[in-house]
Amino acid sequence: MTQPSDKALVPFVSVDNMMRLIHHVGIEPMLRDLAAYIEEDFRRWPEFDKTARVASHSEVGVIELMPASDGTSYGFKYVNGHPKNTSEGLQTVTAFGLLADMYTGYPVLLTEMTLLTALRTAAMSALAAKHLAPAQARVMAMIGNGAQAEFQCLAFRALCGIEEVRLYDIDPAATAKCVRNLARSGLRVVPCDSPEQATLGAQIITTCTADKQYATILTDNMVGAGVHINAIGGDCPGKTELAPAILHRADIFVEYSEQTRVEGEIQQLPSDHPVTELWQVIAGQATGRREAVQITLFDSVGFAIEDFSALRYIRDRIKGTDLFEPLDMLADPDDPRDLFGMVQRAAG
Amino acid sequence: MTQPSDKALVPFVSVDNMMRLIHHVGIEPMLRDLAAYIEEDFRRWPEFDKTARVASHSEVGVIELMPASDGTSYGFKYVNGHPKNTSEGLQTVTAFGLLADMYTGYPVLLTEMTLLTALRTAAMSALAAKHLAPAQARVMAMIGNGAQAEFQCLAFRALCGIEEVRLYDIDPAATAKCVRNLARSGLRVVPCDSPEQATLGAQIITTCTADKQYATILTDNMVGAGVHINAIGGDCPGKTELAPAILHRADIFVEYSEQTRVEGEIQQLPSDHPVTELWQVIAGQATGRREAVQITLFDSVGFAIEDFSALRYIRDRIKGTDLFEPLDMLADPDDPRDLFGMVQRAAG
Incomplete structure (x- = not known):
């Protein structure tokens, strides 16, 4: 196992931990909190970099990426829409999302968003x-x-x-x-x-x-x-x-x-x-x-800003809890130029 | 703990497992394999849904989403570019990527792509x-x-x-x-x-x-x-x-x-x-x-198709190995319409 730096480990909120968070906070308080975060971002709407979602359509559904940024943080959601899925025992809509720091470009949160989208909607x-x-x-x-x-x-x-x-x-x-x-x-x-x-x-x-x-x-x-x-x-x-x-x-x-x-x-x-x-x-x-x-x-x-607000809320709310796991998602060698050396040293 | 279905668990390749995969396959054979996958996709180039990358710029760098689809699979890469990061001990470029099934919209692979991008490039x-x-x-x-x-x-x-x-x-x-x-x-x-x-x-x-x-x-x-x-x-x-x-x-x-x-x-x-x-x-x-x-x-x-080829290769290559972990990323209740009931039952 390598010894990645703090920044190389991205906090990940699984479906299981999202459900725990909902019960930890309480569903109605969480809905009120999410509304407050959305309200705050809607108040500063002109500050956001707004992009229409990027969609990839097929005959049976669509996959979309919804990015948004306030200049300090960057968020995006992956979401699919497949109405025929229900009849096959699958969700019509599943989603996950990511929040990143604009200054470093490093992700700071990865989370399930099927439940979170239901809540923020x-x-x-x-x-x-x-x-x-x-x-x-x-x-x-x-x-x-x-x-x-x-x-x-x-x-x-x-x-x-x-x-x-x-x-x-x-x-x-x-x-x-x-x-x-x-x-x-x-x-x-x-x-x-x-x-x-x-x-x-x-x-x-x-x-x-x-x-x-x-x-x-x-x-x-x-x-x-x-x-x-x-x-x-x-x-x-x-x-x-x-x-x-x-x-x-x-x-x-x-x-x-x-x-x-x-x-x-x-x-x-x-x-x-x-x-x-x-x-x-x-x-x-x-x-x-x-x-x-x-x-x-x-x-x-x-709209993507609503997901951005929800991601901001989750990042803030999980601090100090055990409702996330650190995910080894970013390669981060001691010397940033020595990516190859990091791979070589992992051979042992 | 909930009992998600197979489809709700997304295979995840961490940085650590990507390094193991490189040593498992051998770096030169892996470079040849990746070139073969890219060559195969370049041969059928007109079949792809090609979108220019979606970029979010700041004064110090850029965060990009690079999607591509061949109609059957959908892939995208998240990648940042921050030249000033090196002087702060961070990577100029970090990346991760996802492959999904166009028919269901469900992700089938999440993987680190900082190393994988270096290899595919x-x-x-x-x-x-x-x-x-x-x-x-x-x-x-x-x-x-x-x-x-x-x-x-x-x-x-x-x-x-x-x-x-x-x-x-x-x-x-x-x-x-x-x-x-x-x-x-x-x-x-x-x-x-x-x-x-x-x-x-x-x-x-x-x-x-x-x-x-x-x-x-x-x-x-x-x-x-x-x-x-x-x-x-x-x-x-x-x-x-x-x-x-x-x-x-x-x-x-x-x-x-x-x-x-x-x-x-x-x-x-x-x-x-x-x-x-x-x-x-x-x-x-x-x-x-x-x-x-x-x-x-x-x-x-x-270009995004190169990442798509790399994602395809990883999906194929990790089959039958232990070089990935199942990630509880997709909410998947028994009755797809009963998302709320799934949350309620997790309260116990």
Whole structure:
């Protein structure tokens, strides 16, 4: 075994350690913490080096790299999207991520991000709703009860004070799973037989379904005045969830408009349709909800800065814990020019 | 501890295991194997999804992601370039890489690539020389005796039959290190006091210096008729090693012209100066060396397909060995939709 320097060992958070961290911190506090880190980064949005994700498409899915940098740290996420995976017993989305120091170029954190993405997506949704939904919202409709559903429900409870979630999925087994998992959450959980029933009395409607096609999960008549829509399932070209009529009645908020116009619900609209970037609301440069009857829509596709915030949080939060392993990932000879000598000396 | 499925555990090759693999295979056989994998992929070049690297620059360096895919597998490399690192006791270049299955989007290999990049770069150089250098070349000048130098010398011995290397570096300590490391290589090793002395009688000249600026490592008068130049240090915008006059006397071969025009020696030339992509020579679609007096130049900046080939090789080569560890990197619940339930059940 070689004796690498501290910098050569990259802290690695496995899936197992991520689950321990969630229980160590508590899931609702962790969702609040993640929202706080995202909020902090959205406030300083113009400081970031923003790049559209780099995608590699095949007929059955996509693999993407999502980099972002604030000039001091650099982060990226590897994430796949394969809707057909579920039917083969695999995850639709898996992910891992890395944080590095811009000054040395050395990685400082490698972590699983399948779980972390579920958490940061839920934290992002609830953070947006904190700024856009009616302040007295207590009931949320959750349409699509897959892998993301419970995280969404808990984030809206933790950040927005939601007390009742009304669940609907085309597959009743998904709803049953969600009801079971939320049994001890403190939420009032109401399984519903139709999307119409789910939206009844809801001030917030979250749509999160996984079909890779234009679908109409939400029709115009289901959306009353004053509602906030949190649309997270329309997140790649050709995949949308909302009837276009809803988009015309709503004030639309997005993460990074350049990306959302290609991937989000607004791909159904002309490319000059007015939208507001959420960071402007958070930084006090634009208005969120103006009035009670207004329909607000957060057209969320996920952006690299949210992953950057999540990576920053994990790096900070694991300090002083045993919830990571040092990974021998970087060759680091005593004399940096003597890479070959290091290999030679390892022969013994 | 959870019970992840096979697919959730990603084989990881640490620096330590990469060194063991090198000694297990033998460094010269491994350089030949890598060249064979690169040659195979260069032959089917048009099949690849080619993307220019995604770079994030700071004042002191750069971090890059280099993805490539052949439609079946997807690979990418994370690599930094920080010339000032050496003076701080760190590597100028560190790297790691990942190979994934395009059909599922699941990673199938994570590996250190600092050592692997040194090996694949040397294999690439020697492979190019096999097609471009005079067949009877036995003497190589090696200008720049840093971390890459010994790998280059051994690759040219293994693939091109080089018997003598003539070493020069502005820092004599670097040359001394290189002489020491090559003592038992079977090469005749001649330390030189000047680049002129190094190039004396050499049929191949390799330049590999690390200054991040326009420099003239090789002047016109040092390059005689019939020489093959392997220029690997001019590899980013603003960083070149050759006097422009040499470029006008040489037939120029590159990896991916779109990238080389920005990063290579030819950034000193008009953007329409004729160059040949090496894959065309390897695939039999273009001529390499035509005659004895011709000066050939391989203007190498490194391309993602070479890393893809190296990743493929490691994946194939570690099968049946114990030279990797399974990494718990992908969350993989029994029911793919029950990510939250997996977290809940881990609480116990």
